[in-house]
Amino acid sequence: MSRLIKHHLFWPGFALVALVVLNTVARPRFIEISVQHGALYGAPIDILRNSAPMMLVALGMTLVIATRGIDLSVGAVMAVSGAVALTIIDGSDSPGSVGTVLIAILVGVGVSLILGVWNGFLVSVLKIQPIIATLVLMMAGRGVALLITDGFITTVTSDPLKYVASGHLLGLPFAFFIWVAAVAVVSLVERRTALGVLTEAVGINPEASRLAGVRATGIILGTYVVSGGLAGMAGVIYSSNIMAADANAAGELIELYAILAVVLGGTSLAGGKFSIAGTVIGVLIIQTLESTILFLGVSSAQSPVFFAAVVVLVVLIQAPAVHRAARQFVQRRSANVPDITPGTEVAR
Amino acid sequence: MKKKFLAGVAIASAMTLFLTGCGSGSDDKASGSGGGGDVIKVGFAQTGSESGWRSANTDSMKKAFSKENGFDLVFNAADNDPAAQIAAVRSFINQGVDAIVVAPIVEDGWDDVFKEAADAKIPVILEDRTVSSDPSLYATWIGDNFEAEGEAAGKWAADNVGTAPTKMVVLEGTTGSSAANDRATGFDKAIAGSKITKIDSQTGDFTRDGGKKVMEGFLQKYGKDGIDLVFAHNDDMALGAIEAIKAAGATPGKDIKIVSIDGVHDGMQALADGEINYIVECNPLLGDDAAALVKKVIGKETVEKANFAKDGAFDQEQAKAALPTRAY
Incomplete structure (x- = not known):
């Protein structure tokens, strides 16, 4: 039991389960899953499906943060990729053909990879502070997306594109398989090869890892390229979900939610050790929390405060200082010692 | 390694040129000469x-x-x-x-x-x-006049839907914006006394994505048979709600009726296609x-x-x- 509690995923997992329980108690409908048109349907399924864009973005963000970096441009990259892909489909003679959609997605993600190279170049070669380097694209990217769509919301009708976000495979949302595949590939590459260790080494001590022969430049550059590519795919899913390229709203503030998800999952913003499983749980917590706001009927004016309060709670239950205080409290009670001066460390 | 990298940079800069190229030329900053006479x-x-x-x-x-x-x-x-x-x-x-x-x-x-x-x-x-x-x-x-727009939308809902008991959900605009506040005020005023009950209301931030997500949540919460009417503070949220209603296996415009405000092209198209029931224009x-x-x-x-x-x-x-x- 105590080993379970000490596991780094225990508290994030606990928070997620607690939210699901809270929703189910408030409205038992929450957990109900029915079959509709041969596919599973229900609030948990919606959460798995709607998680896709944030999941991809947070996955890339985890790697970037592990190298002591940050990528603020992901939301803007989403907007650019969606704008590029949908403009291609909109301008094509056969918007409904699988070929057109595949090309559009490839070009959209390709442009995002190039934007990732740009970020990585600024950070790893020119050594610009990541927050500033990616801020450039965060602001410029949305402008580029607006230029591509001419300031309008580009709406398309295309069944293959619709399938990306709204289609089903084996009764489950296709978008769910996209993020599961992305998580699996990144986990395999990072954890089954030395890349993960090297990434963490760069994040823990760049200078020491350089002296040890780690090519930090390439590794850092690579994480921004991965982050850009994943954000590009997220942009395609976002656009597919609404069947439109909304350059103003696509991926707005997602960079901050992705950072939040990474932190909720137990990865430190100081870089170094990272947890992909933690990030997955972090994203699911945020998505479930958004459903919670709807299910509990929290009013629009109060929902940001509610959201923040829950986030603070989740962060607090993970904090070592809080654990220590809780242990002290329990020990004091069981030992029946009437007073320990505040601030005294109890020997462990 | 280095060569590959430079190639990447070259592609990136070429791409930037291409991107700026294809979207340019939208604003013409016309400026006239000093007018004389009655001009x-x-x-x-x-x-x-x-x-x-x-x-x-x-x-x-x-x-x-x-x-x-x-x-x-x-x-x-x-x-x-x-x-x-x-x-x-x-x-x-x-x-x-x-x-x-x-x-x-x-x-x-x-x-x-x-x-x-x-x-x-x-x-x-x-x-x-x-x-x-x-x-x-x-x-x-x-x-x-945002309030008058809300009132017109509410009047239509009260006259055409509100004659029978109706359960309505609202997709609000950005919290605190005058458009969202005034449209809500006008609508609520107009449906007072009708058989429409507002069962839930949440912000969709005036975006399609927001409208779709909130509507999905409402459909999960109340079931597709538990909602009869949607009032969306703008067309984009209504368009998002249409996608959510279709995904839930119901027909927008029939099983669940939609009233919206704005009159942008995509909204008017959905209205003509029978997926929205009434749109008040924001001219x-x-x-x-x-x-x-x-x-x-x-x-x-x-x-x-x-x-x-x-x-x-x-x-x-x-x-x-x-x-x-x-x-x-």
């Missing part, structure tokens, strides 16, 4: 070109303030940069225009430049949005009314401090008829 020289400081609504608004203003109508228009679009917009108004003053029309990007910070205009005896006419300055600093305002074609106001102000006629544009409304048949000739 009225007007400076118009537009917010930018952030939406389809705004583009239609700009077109309408340019048409109304044309040479044929006796105007010489100096047009500026500030790309939603408040400082650039104030600079534009200042340049209008220096050019000695006869009147200044502003669609203010932000409410605050106008006192100084409006005082400068007053000193130069140039009247200021506000269009679309308002400012926090003292009303004595501008001549008049012309724009849309961007303010040009003619604004031009008439400018003439009155310059002719020293008394005008109302606030002027509301006429907002039309469309049901499905009217949308089919109106779509081919819509200006936006």
